[in-house]
Amino acid sequence: MRRKMDLTIIYMAITYASELTLLSIGFTLTYLTAKIPNFAHGTYAGFGIYVSYTFAKFFGINPYLGFPVAFIVGGILSVIVFKLVISTLTKMGSGSIVLTIATLAIQIFLGALLNIYAYVFIIFFKQYATAFLLKEFDFKIGEVSGIFFVSIGISIATVIALHTLLTKTKMGIAMRATAEDTELASVLGININTVQLFSWFLTGGLACLAGAMIPFWLQSSPTTGSGIITSIMAGSLLGGFESVYGAIIGGFTIGLSEILLTLGGQMLLGNWFGEYRPLIPMIFLITVLLIEPRGIQGFYERFQKRRGSKPTKEPEKKKEDEK
């Protein structure tokens, strides 16, 4: 009996980790294109949660069918945010601090909108929409709930698709070029506006898709989405903030360790440890900043340097030039 319970928690941990991977990838992509941490990223996931809710409880359709809708809703939301606020402020020449505060303001605004949306259901349709779980809409394979397979499948598919996009397609290469140097990319004939719109659509869509998977296993409320933001930032920071591949590893690590460390702490120290679950990503965040602010990417580059491959040659050349 006990072993079974443990397995369920491990499935849940992996589900959470794969959702967090999607969110961290989106957060990192935003950071790459706009050079700001988007605090509203978790709230996009909140919108995904309510797309699932609307499908399941209001229309009575299986919420799995709502995933494409969630993707599009999140994308459109993200594009609206970009067009109305971020793009306008960037054109005015605002610095990164002002832009970051703007994303915080957007987070508050969108969070309030979500709460109001939940109250629409409460007042007009007499449905209790501020805390819900959609477990009964989930299917089961054996004794494992379907969301485990779906979330893992979606995140692996996303990673592969993203890798193909970034390395094989023209749009992906344009995205990478824009992330490296916006002005230089525009000189080379890349339409910056389209690239930025596309990447904001992608990030919002991925966040909303990840959010749509949350209510299958976790009791959700309008604040669930914005509560995740610390874990997302920790995942992205562990990955190095500027590397999509790092974010994949970072998001998965944070998601897994957040649940498994809480479980381990509860078993070793007692149930009181569960209260401190939100502290785990924060501890990760601060530890990473203290040890290696560039996260896994920084470690990887150091490792590469020690092995004496490509990155070491460039400084040597520079030294020769100086002489």
Next chain:
Amino acid sequence: MYSNIALGILSSLPMAIEGTSRLIVDIAMFFGLLVIVAMALNFQYGNAGIPNMGCAVQVIIGAFSVSAIVLRVMFTVVAASGVPLQDWTNDYNWVYGSPANVGLTNAFIKANAPIAIGFFLLSVGTALLLGAVIGYLLALPAIRLRATYLMIVLITMADASQIIGRNVVPISGGTLGVWIPNVFAWYPGDIGVITAVITLMIGLISFFIFRTMLNSPYGRLMRSMRENEVTLGSVGKNVVGIRRNILMFASGITAIAGVMNVYYLQFSNESGYQRAYWTYWPWLMLILGGPGNNAGTFLGAALIIALRRIIIVFKFQIQQYFFFPISYLEDIILGGLLVLVMIFRPNGLIPEKLLYIPGVNYTKMVNEDVKVDWRAAPKARAKKGAKPEEKKEEKK
């Protein structure tokens, strides 16, 4: 405003105040509290360019220092002078014995005013010290890195401090909270009035401290750091050290706001220190008023507090038009106003003005590239002997 406060003080003397006067005292109290926070924020962000998103942590440290340290000192002193207090050493008694103990302590304070003033000074000192320590600790992980990293760390710390306060009972009584003795119980009139007046006085004192610092060479150093860190580093200034000192100093001042809040409510609990309230509203005040000058901060704080109090006072009339709780309306106003001000009024309602440095015509210097004999400037200052005034020319 001052006439209202005077009116409040006068009316408080004969009897406990109520109705409109209570509202005025309440507004004055929260104006005082938030203006301290917003001024410290202006000091950090408006003048030194440090995006401090952790005002809530600094305020909560002030509140916790009263409930965790000063309260125990009070109990010890009161018990030593012969008042039969209940046991407060374990967690259970700490929380459940708190009303009885606090009642006895209040009676003791009523009889011994000097000791009460000592307690108050002790709590302010503790808050300053602990605020500075927490400013140093907050600065530790990210002060060397990009500003956005610092913002992330400070925002997460605001949540972390609340979680710790909720679960570690000896700090602040956990979820139930602890009662706080009123150190102004010796005052014959209304207690809210004296707390509000003292808060406003602390606000005034910190205003003068900040003003003096900003007009001093250190203030110019801060402004130059805001404009360009690399240049400042290249002329041999320790940018990280300056930034850390500013954060520590402002943390200490902000923590006093937490102390005054606790004494006003006479109750300490973590749930009152959400980052939305203690971080985002001060930021809105700062950005609405105009970062970089204290006049703007005062105007922003007055406007925002008036707006919020209007919403709270006319809650039931406004509620008729909305189907959802109007606390979400407040959130929408907060978020929307912040973005709108940033887009349409990036410099705030009162834009920053050039500092007046005696003996230096700054505008002429900028326009015509005049060489300034900097050694002559102090002499000119001595000749004029006037207070530094702000010039009216706007910054280009």
